[in-house]
Amino acid sequence: MTAAGSIAAALHASFPRQALAQDGEPIRIGLIVTYSGPYADYGRQMDNGIALWLEQNGGTVAGRPVEIVRRDTAGAAPDLATRFARELVTRDRVSFIIGLDFSPNAMAIAPVLTQARIPCLILNASASDIPARSDYIARISFTVAQVSAPMGTWAGREGIRRVITVVADYSSGVDAENAFRDAFAAEGGEVVSSLRVPMSNPDFSAYVQRIRDEAPEAVFFFFPSGDLPNNFLRTAHERGLPQAGIRLLATGEAMDDSYMQAAGEAGLGLITTHHYSTAHDSDLNRTFIEGYRANHGDYPPNYMAMTAYDGMAVLHAALERTGGETGGEAVIEALRGLRIESPRGPIEIDARTRDIVQTVYVRRTERVDGKLACIEFDSFERVANPHA
Numbered sequence: 001m002t003a004a005g006s007i008a009a010a011l012h013a014s015f016p017r018q019a020l021a022q023d024g025e026p027i028r029i030g031l032i033v034t035y036s037g038p039y040a041d042y043g044r045q046m047d048n049g050i051a052l053w054l055e056q057n058g059g060t061v062a063g064r065p066v067e068i069v070r071r072d073t074a075g076a077a078p079d080l081a082t083r084f085a086r087e088l089v090t091r092d093r094v095s096f097i098i099g100l101d102f103s104p105n106a107m108a109i110a111p112v113l114t115q116a117r118i119p120c121l122i123l124n125a126s127a128s129d130i131p132a133r134s135d136y137i138a139r140i141s142f143t144v145a146q147v148s149a150p151m152g153t154w155a156g157r158e159g160i161r162r163v164i165t166v167v168a169d170y171s172s173g174v175d176a177e178n179a180f181r182d183a184f185a186a187e188g189g190e191v192v193s194s195l196r197v198p199m200s201n202p203d204f205s206a207y208v209q210r211i212r213d214e215a216p217e218a219v220f221f222f223f224p225s226g227d228l229p230n231n232f233l234r235t236a237h238e239r240g241l242p243q244a245g246i247r248l249l250a251t252g253e254a255m256d257d258s259y260m261q262a263a264g265e266a267g268l269g270l271i272t273t274h275h276y277s278t279a280h281d282s283d284l285n286r287t288f289i290e291g292y293r294a295n296h297g298d299y300p301p302n303y304m305a306m307t308a309y310d311g312m313a314v315l316h317a318a319l320e321r322t323g324g325e326t327g328g329e330a331v332i333e334a335l336r337g338l339r340i341e342s343p344r345g346p347i348e349i350d351a352r353t354r355d356i357v358q359t360v361y362v363r364r365t366e367r368v369d370g371k372l373a374c375i376e377f378d379s380f381e382r383v384a385n386p387h388a
Helices: 003-021 040-056 078-090 103-116 144-157 171-186 205-214 227-238 260-267 283-296 303-322 328-335
Strands: 027-033 064-072 096-099 120-122 137-139 162-168 190-197 218-222 247-251 271-274 339-342 345-349 356-368 371-383
Touching: 027 040, 027 078, 027 303, 040 064, 040 283, 040 303, 064 078, 078 096, 078 103, 096 303, 103 120, 103 137, 103 171, 120 303, 144 171, 144 218, 144 247, 144 271, 144 356, 144 371, 162 171, 162 205, 171 190, 171 218, 190 205, 205 227, 218 227, 227 247, 227 260, 260 356, 260 371, 283 303, 303 328, 303 339
Parallel strands: 027 064, 027 096, 096 120, 120 137, 162 190, 162 218, 218 247, 247 271
Antiparallel strands: 271 356, 339 345, 345 356, 356 371
16 A cells, blocks of 8 residues: 555544544644754753643634644754654544754655645744645644745845855755845845855854954854854854944844844844744733743743744634644645734735745844843835745
8 A cells, every 4th residue: 555545444443433523522733843963952841832732722623622742853853854744644543743953854744734735833943935835734833934034134224235055055055045145136235245154163263354354344144043153142242243334134043032142142143034033022922031041041032932822722713713624635725814812913824825924023132131132123024935
């Protein structure tokens, strides 16, 4: 039997189970994310966000208890993600799959979702074309292009005209490079050089020295959350980019709350664009932050914890629309055009693309109460993925 046939057979066998599920059986949700290796923080943050929403909402989604079935990919591992998705569908019989921190993993499982007709909520993977890979995918996180284009627009409106871009050499890095360049050009700016660096253990010295030698007005950089952004910032300061009058611009991955304090003085003054800051001023964000700190002390939430928190809220709202029906077609239809209030502000799932529409904030890194914080000072409303 083929893989597609196996999935179809398993789904057929699961019909009686789904009927029982309407009587209060737990909703089974498969969570595919990273729990080990250099990016283990991603899974920890998502677990905490999911647990907090359930804690604050009676432990149920649409009146039913929830069972999370976790799978660890230990990073970008498309083959492993595909195997996990098949297991979750055929053996664990989940109703939904969520998570997917790395774009290659999200793209890889798309055929499984389509064959099984299982809805998937993307909680982080940010490559532009992921929702187009399956009619059963909706994204509630962000896209790299969505947060990079506003930086290009903002820089142009600030009167900056010559910029060098530096990005990690993979799909999301290319998305950032293209989105920034196009938006910046529309405001009269020019990207004079585009540098791509390897994902694994890059030595930034040569790249930063080239930037210093070419003397642009600003450098825009993108690296995935983790140690890479801080390594680049420290090298940029050691080689004197700010002292030479070269402004540093980036997306919010450079100031991920899980890693930003390690940037130290090198992080101060950095301008970033992103969809969420723990410093966002709203009652719902204060509820989120206070609840998270009550459970985890000094370990701060980041945008992945916030998105996982939203994931439960979105599932709840979608199932309220379907009257509890968990079938793939009904849930995806309920997700189209869905709007909720999030700790980040208002969000919407685009009815056509099933991708996120949200506010993108312009932030400056400042020191508040002795710690670095991303302080919002400008914004772009209802931003969609420019490459959808």
